[in-house]
Amino acid sequence: MERELAGELGISEGEFVAAFCGASVVRIEPRLADLLPALGTLGEVMALTRNASAVHEKVGIYRNVTVGAHNALVLGGDIDLRIFPKHWVHAFAVEKTDGDTVKRSLQFFDASGEAVHKVHLRPASDVAAYEALIARFRSDDQSTRIAVKTLADEQPSNEAGDADALRSKWEKLTDTHQFFGMLRSLKLTRHQAVHMIGADLAWQVEVDGATTMMEGAAQAQVPIMCFIGSRGCIQIHSGPVQTIKAMGPWINVLDEGFHMHLRSDHITEVWVVRKPTSDGFVTSLEAYDSNGKLIIQYFGKRHEGEGELPAWRNLVESLPRLAQSQAA
Structure with missing residues (x-):
């Protein structure tokens, strides 16, 4: 829904989410070497990755995490990810109230404000661990704006090809x-x-x-x-x-x-x-x-x-x- 609302406003989803910092959103630091392993403390969650044409949602636990300079891996039995850390630029903890239910998530965006990955808590998730994670990675910057820039897809130069x-x-x-x-x-x-x-x-x-x-x-x-x-x-x-x-x-x-x-x-x-x-x-x-x-x-x-x-x-x-x- 945030993606569609942001589109209607002519802004990126990351900018839309950032606008609620100080209310229902907390900006966190995307220090993946520490943050990715910490996701395992949340227990069972739903991992979501999407592009403009397809959405992938998988329930499981973040296990077997390896973080390198240029890529990272999550090789759990259910959650299986190949990660490119340079594109995890903005990160937020988001809470939404739906009736008596509070929906909690961690959302990550690239430099253009486009979502690269999201982690949604489920009924079996450890909320105390989630709150501890937010406290650990909370950013000093809680402003309601993020700087975004246009990212062009990398295009090889060999148009004819051999x-x-x-x-x-x-x-x-x-x-x-x-x-x-x-x-x-x-x-x-x-x-x-x-x-x-x-x-x-x-x-x-x-x-x-x-x-x-x-x-x-x-x-x-x-x-x-x-x-x-x-x-x-x-x-x-x-x-x-x-x-x-x-x-x-x-x-x-x-x-x-x-x-x-x-x-x-x-x-x-x-x-x-x-x-x-x-x-x-x-x-x-x-x-x-x-x-x-x-x-x-x-x-x-x-x-x-x-x-x-x-x-x-x-x-x-x-x-x-x-x-x-x-x-x-």
């Missing part, structure tokens, strides 16, 4: 985590790469492919991995999905412990992508918006050292392909 160089490097991949480094070295976006690589390694499917896949995964109980990212955080669900419901343009997963909301009308392209690894090919399903930006990404559930689930591979390879003329 298809031969891409294929050479792609075929030498031994781990999916090498993919981003490969793109960076070639100055390509992910969207450019899937268009260039060739239909044996990436092919376009019908635009409703993500919905078809989720319905198929639910019906066959194929465990999946669902990745949704903001500028500062990627949040991952690993496991089965069960309840898939359409509500207007939204396609939703409404399972205990995991909710996902996807704007199907924002999807303009869906691709099946194959990457070689030391464990064999790994297949992903990727949905892009009209600007070529990745909205959501899926894999079959797997661990390092394991091959891909045949049921997952069969599911995505069964999705109707677009004819080459349509895909061009």
Whole structure:
């Protein structure tokens, strides 16, 4: 709701939240090396990461936290995050009263005032630990304004691209985590790469492919991995999905412990992508918006050292392909 209200006012969500400092909001310091491990003291919470087209909500406990200079990890059994600390610029503790209920959350924003991650307390959460966390990280600055600046998405400079160089490097991949480094070295976006690589390694499917896949995964109980990212955080669900419901343009997963909301009308392209690894090919399903930006990404559930689930591979390879003329 804050996101929509801020949009109507022509300001960022971060600016909207900051306006309530001194009332229902406390500004806190985003010292992630200390703050991320402290989130585990809250007990069971709901972690939320979103972009303009998809929302990922996962219930669990912040465990197994590692914080480095350029990235951080949360590797709990349920809450699984890849974090880019430089984008966690503004942080707030927020309380909202709804009748007799007080809703508490910690909200983090980038330099543009866009939300990168939120932590919502639940009935089982430790409120005393939450209050102690606020006291520990409370900022001396409790002003009602934040400085924001426009952040442009990083755009590689190689507009034409070298298809031969891409294929050479792609075929030498031994781990999916090498993919981003490969793109960076070639100055390509992910969207450019899937268009260039060739239909044996990436092919376009019908635009409703993500919905078809989720319905198929639910019906066959194929465990999946669902990745949704903001500028500062990627949040991952690993496991089965069960309840898939359409509500207007939204396609939703409404399972205990995991909710996902996807704007199907924002999807303009869906691709099946194959990457070689030391464990064999790994297949992903990727949905892009009209600007070529990745909205959501899926894999079959797997661990390092394991091959891909045949049921997952069969599911995505069964999705109707677009004819080459349509895909061009």
